[in-house]
Amino acid sequence: MHHQTRSDASSPSRRTLLKQAATASLLTVPALEALAQFRVEVTGVGMKQIPFSIAPFSGNEGLSQDVAAIIQADLERSGEFRFVPPVAGGFDETSRPDMVPWRERSTDALVVGSVKRLADGRFDITARLWDVVRGVNLGGMGFTVDERGLRIGAHRTSDFVYEKLTGVKGVFSTRIAYVAKNGRNYQLRIADADGENSASIFNSNQSIISPAWAPDGRNVAYVSFEARKPVIRTQNIGAQTRRLLASFRGSNSAPAWSPDGNSVVATLSLSGNSQLYSIPAGGGSPRRLSQSSDIDTEPAFSGDGSSIYFVSNRGGSAQIYRMGANGGAAQRITFGGNYNVSPTISPDGKYMAFISRVSGGDRLHLMDLASGNVTALTNTSDDESPSFAPNGRLIMYATRVQGREALMTTTLDGRIRTQLARASGDIFEPAWGPFTSRV
Structure with a gap:
């Protein structure tokens, strides 16, 4: 099955390894022009x-x-x-x-x-x-x-x-991170939650993927290809200082901070295949968490830090699993279809947003974790990288609307979707930051 992605061969998305394992192809998409201003468009009608x-x-x-x-x-x-x-x-x-x-x-x-x-x-x-x-x-x-x-x-x-x-805390003063690509230039950008006040904190002529906020809201981890292979760096937003966190043998990708900020779980190929490892946030030796002979990737912590959700093809297709934060036996979570990826968990632990392939297109879905009920939230077909707002009331994701890149938010019932970005150039991999004081 072929899947069109916004990344070309030199710009792999964070799901590239898994997609390759699932025999999905990577198709070249022409680079568009310079980054334009964000615009807000609201569609849909809520019930209450x-x-x-x-x-x-x-x-x-x-x-x-x-x-x-x-x-x-x-x-x-x-x-x-x-x-x-x-x-x-x-x-x-x-x-x-x-x-x-x-x-x-x-x-x-x-x-x-x-x-x-x-x-x-x-x-x-x-x-x-x-x-x-x-x-x-x-x-x-x-x-x-x-x-x-x-x-x-x-x-x-x-x-x-x-x-x-x-009665719920607002998220309007929080911030988002995302990647912008213009020609051969990649930028890791930070913006207000409405997409305005956007500023680049890191530029490279090599790919940048998988931005992930630290719980303190002052640091972002991401994957960079400057070393001609994927390595994980962390960057302090205020001081603009960078630090190399993971540059082990093979691939280093898909960072996810633990809720206490003390460690980062990432996908490393130290064992020859991609597995999940925990790395001290200050750097140090990785500790293996997952144990399979297949690909385990895209870790996401539960809000209380007790569990890690991740994607694996151990069952023959890309599905989402859950295990304890210290590793151990994994429980399969998704069963519908043969391609379910990119889990993210709501802060209250009640919901999992993820991407599921439906009729050849990737669509944002929401699972009620208590009942297992799944709802499709969008009618688009190229969705990726869902991220919950810190109050759990909205989900941000990237998609294509009428052939153009867009960052979107949706309510949990899918009734109201807001387009944050209508810009030239590729814009992808959004991550919603935490409740913190701004730096």
Whole structure:
């Protein structure tokens, strides 16, 4: 069976070894042009969305970022909110709006606020949230930022609103990592969760794959081919310092941090075939975890760190298995079809997102781990690299939409999908970072 992938022979994806073992072919895809700006497009209708309004923030005129517009986009992208155009008039966090006209628009929640320039050139972003139905002030918050920080201030305000209205921590101020390829240039990029504020932290004329966030949110592990073979490096995002973690004999690939940050489980071919090994996060000798004569790869920890999910062809086809974090006997998890790869586990341990081949195309699926029930979340056919948001409410993945690269998010019911990236060039292998303070 042939499978088209966005990687060419010099740009293997993290599933290349497994795909080769499954006799899938690698087809060349022409390189596209320079990286373009991210755009947000939301499609689908959720069953239970909170209708909300946000008034333009006073004092925001003439600034480089529209704080209210960023908050609106954040909340819509979550799939849990439906925007209602605001009532005309000037409002800020000191206002007590007349709720009648807002209720007439069937708005349940209202966000108002301001952006004030301080004497030192910085800005105060202040916001207040109202329960329109009950006419109750739900609280306010504020941040002081420089102009470059207006977006992150808006994202933190979105987090505040989201948590107040849903009871779940927001993820708008978290970050993502992904790989961009333009011609022969590869970039490991870090961006805000909405895809904006994207910056390259590592460039190479050799392939970069498999970015994986450390639990501290300050370091990223990835696979680089600078040494003319796959090796694993870690990079501190703030200090821009790199360290070689794994360059053992043969292949070193598919890093996954343990939830405590003390070790990295990776796929090494020390034994001649690809197996899972645990490596101390500070470097050191690897300890073998899986024991098979076939290929074991793509490890993913459960949220509590007690189990490792991984892909193996030990049963004759690519399937997902689970074993204890220290190795031992493995239990098969997937049984539908003959190609199930790229497991990622929700933070609460209830769900597994993965890629399953259906009618020759790779589609994102979700398994309820308690019942084993599986649901297809997409209608695309070239999905890869799923990654849960740290609050478990969204899944990010890479795919092709109308022949072009895209990073997408989807709600767990698949009803609302958001396109984060519509860019020229290849964009792939997204990884959603943890809840941490930004560096």
